[in-house]
Every structure is written in C-alpha cells, then in structure tokens.
Amino acid sequence: MTDLPITSKSRPATAGDYVQLLKPRIMMLVVFTAFVGLVAAESVTGIQMHPVMAAIATLAVALGSGAAGAINMWYDADIDAEMKRTATRPIPSGAVPADEALSMGLILSGVSVLLMWLASNWLAAGLLAFSIVYYGVIYTMWLKRATPQNIVIGGGAGAFPPVIGWAAVTGNVPQDAWILFAIIFMWTPPHFWALSLLAHKEYARVGVPMLPVTHGARHTRRQVLFYTVLLLATSLLPLMTGLGGVIYSVAAILLGLAFLALSIQLLRTRAGEEEAPAAHNKFAAGVFAFSIFYLFALFAALLVEHLFGLSFPVRELL
Amino acid sequence: MAEPEKFEPRRLTEEELKARKRRNLWLALALGAFVVAVLAITMIKLSQGAAMPDGGF
Numbered sequence: 445m446t447d448l449p450i451t452s453k454s455r456p457a458t459a460g461d462y463v464q465l466l467k468p469r470i471m472m473l474v475v476f477t478a479f480v481g482l483v484a485a486e487s488v489t490g491i492q493m494h495p496v497m498a499a500i501a502t503l504a505v506a507l508g509s510g511a512a513g514a515i516n517m518w519y520d521a522d523i524d525a526e527m528k529r530t531a532t533r534p535i536p537s538g539a540v541p542a543d544e545a546l547s548m549g550l551i552l553s554g555v556s557v558l559l560m561w562l563a564s565n566w567l568a569a570g571l572l573a574f575s576i577v578y579y580g581v582i583y584t585m586w587l588k589r590a591t592p593q594n595i596v597i598g599g600g601a602g603a604f605p606p607v608i609g610w611a612a613v614t615g616n617v618p619q620d621a622w623i624l625f626a627i628i629f630m631w632t633p634p635h636f637w638a639l640s641l642l643a644h645k646e647y648a649r650v651g652v653p654m655l656p657v658t659h660g661a662r663h664t665r666r667q668v669l670f671y672t673v674l675l676l677a678t679s680l681l682p683l684m685t686g687l688g689g690v691i692y693s694v695a696a697i698l699l700g701l702a703f704l705a706l707s708i709q710l711l712r713t714r715a716g717e718e719e720a721p722a723a724h725n726k727f728a729a730g731v732f733a734f735s736i737f738y739l740f741a742l743f744a745a746l747l748v749e750h751l752f753g754l755s756f757p758v759r760e761l762l
Numbered sequence: 763m764a765e766p767e768k769f770e771p772r773r774l775t776e777e778e779l780k781a782r783k784r785r786n787l788w789l790a791l792a793l794g795a796f797v798v799a800v801l802a803i804t805m806i807k808l809s810q811g812a813a814m815p816d817g818g819f
Contacts, residue, residue: 450775451798454779456777456780456781457781457785458784458786459784459785462785462788475775494806494810496802496803496806497803498804500799503799555796559796559799559800559803562800562803563799569795734789
C-alpha cells in the first residue's frame with residue numbers, strides 16, 4: 445500500500461508536486477462537467493444561483509476531486525513506484541511523504557464538503573462527500589485491485605460532478621442530472637480501456653486485474669466497441685427530455701459516429717497484443733486522446749446551448 | 763553508564779529552506795482564500811436573508 449522501497453530518493457517538494465497530487469488533468473474534466481451541470485440546471489429550472497456562490501461551489505468540486513486524487517495517490521504509491529507511467533508521481537519520487545499526501549487528501553475532503561454545504565445545500569455536499577469516498581475508497585481500495593470490472597463500477601465516481609453541479613442549484617437531482625451521470629458512466633470504460641491496452645504489461649506486473657490483463661487485448665477492444673455503442677445511445681437521451689437541443693444533437697451524433705468508427709477500427713487492429721505493430725498501439729493512444737476530446741466537446745455543446753440561450757429542443761421541431 | 767547521544771537536528775540545505783518557504787507561502791495563500799470564501803458566503807447569505815420579508819428567519 446504505502447510501503448515504498450527504501451531506495452526511493454527524497455527531494456525537496458515544490459508547489460508543483462502538491463498540485464500533481466490533486467491530479468489536475470482529471471480535475472479539469474471534473475470541474476468542466478460540474479459547471480455544465482450547474483449551468484444546465486439554471487437554464488432548465490430558471491433557478492439562479494448567486495454567481496459567487498456558484499463559483500465557490502465549483503471550487504468545492506475541484507477541491508473534492510483533488511482530495512480524492514491525493515487519497516488515491518497515497519494508497520497506490522506502492523504500485524505507482526513500479527510503473528513507468530506513474531513512477532515520477534510525487535510520492536514514489538520521494539518529493540512528498542505518503543502520510544502528508546493522506547493528510548492533504550483528508551483535509552481537502554473536509555474543506556471541500558464544508559464549502560459546498562455553505563455555498564449551496566446539504567444534498568450537493570452529501571453527493572460530493574459520497575463521490576470522494578466512491579473514488580478514494582470504493583474504487584481505489586476495494587475495486588481496483590480486485591476485479592476487471594474496476595473501471596466500469598468505479599466510473600461512477602467520475603460521473604457525479606454534473607449531478608453535484610445540478611444539485612447545488614436546485615437542491616434535488618432530477619432525471620436530466622442522472623442522464624448526464626449516465627453519459628460519463630458509459631464513456632469511462634472505452635476511455636480508460638483504450639489506455640490500458642498500452643499499459644497492460646505494467647498492470648500485470650503489479651497485480652492490477654485490468655481487463656487486458658485478465659481477458660486479453662482482443663476482448664478489451666470488443667468491450668471498447670460495446671461501451672461506445674452504449675455511449676452513443678445514452679448521449680441521445682438528452683434529446684428526448686429536452687435537455688439537449690439542435691446544437692447538442694448535431695454534436696452528439698457526429699462525435700458519437702466518429703467515436704464508433706474509431707472503436708470499430710481499433711477492434712480490427714492488434715493493439716495491446718504481444719508484438720503488436722507500433723502503429724496499432726499508436727492507434728489505441730489516438731482513441732484514448734479522442735475520447736477526452738469527445739467528452740469535452742459533447743458537454744461544451746450543452747454548455748453553449750444553456751449558457752447563451754440557444755437551446756432549441758429537437759422534439760419541438762419535429 | 764554511557765551518556766545518551768545528544769540529538770542534533772539535520773541542517774536543511776539552502777534548496778530545502780527555499781522549498782519550505784515556498785510551500786508555507788502557498789499554504790498561507792490557501793488559508794487566506796478559505797477565509798475569504800467563507801466571508802463572501804456569509805455576506806451573501808446575510809444580504810439575501812435581509813432581503814426576505816421575514817429577515818430570512
């Protein structure tokens with residue numbers, strides 16, 4: 445867990461090391477999707493949150509995401525040290541002591557939930573607390589090293605931010621909020637498994653049962669396609685409830701078809717297999733990169749519609 | 763009986779001292795930001811409460 449090799453070198457920690465503990469790249473996506481949930485809730489319900497309160501609620505989501513990231517890095521320091529992709533993280537590189545990272549995670553968890561409660565309501569604060577526990581405990585400590593379905597079930601943690609953003613505005617979580625949850629939930633497996641095709645050897649070495657390790661690369665590529673089909677279907681649900689309008693529908697269909705085409709192409713490659721051509725593995729890396737663009741663009745379409753009043757429900761045009 | 767060895771704290775290097783100073787500065791800024799956030803929430807809640815007919819009660 446946190447027993448690091450004695451040989452790990454110590455170096456003075458910089459502010460950047462503490463920022464790294466918060467997993468800033470994940471945080472960006474979390475904050476963005478939470479903000480979209482918040483803006484969509486205001487637009488759909490007509491309830492306006494004070495801009496400063498909305499900013500503090502968004503900050504709370506960012507801090508909560510960072511807290512969960514720090515707890516994850518504390519727990520996973522032993523396997524991070526053994527994997528090339530993660531060996532330079534602040535704890536395995538010796539910059540930040542493990543117990544300091546845990547303290548930071550726990551303190552930030554408390555601060556984020558407190559700020560969310562003060563700036564909005566207990567429901568949003570409760571959901572934020574639950575999402576931190578979901579990622580930091582349920583995914584990191586229970587699922588990650590226990591089952592190849594770790595990413596599928598654990599994906600729920602990353603799907604909470606738009607629900608939290610919605611709850612911060614309205615104090616409840618209606619169907620539309622859960623549709624946003626479902627989109628991120630369905631997006632996580634193809635997103636992460638595309639990456640795990642490239643890192644499966646390292647996961648196997650440290651005993652993490654990622655899908656390519658337990659079921660092989662071909663099965664993983666099939667599952668990527670399966671979840672991409674589910675994602676495409678789920679991404680069309682906002683059109684039925686009126687949450688997504690014309691702009692969103694065009695984005696969802698075009699982006700979804702592009703993701704589907706890439707997943708079909710990925711299935712035809714040998715990415716992740718022994719002695720797979722470099723171009724095939726590079727293609728898997730491309731699918732991973734596209735998946736990030738996909739989620740940003742899909743939520744950006746929703747944001748544009750609700751922020752600038754450009755939401756023209758498709759069902760009214762039919 | 764042998765004299766217990768006197769504890770000598772390790773002297774921090776110049777680089778370590780600088781890093782510690784920078785960390786403390788960031789910590790102070792974070793604490794300051796937290797105080798400002800709580801103050802802003804309080805002021806907004808008070809002003810919203812005062813705007814209600816029953817004074818927010």
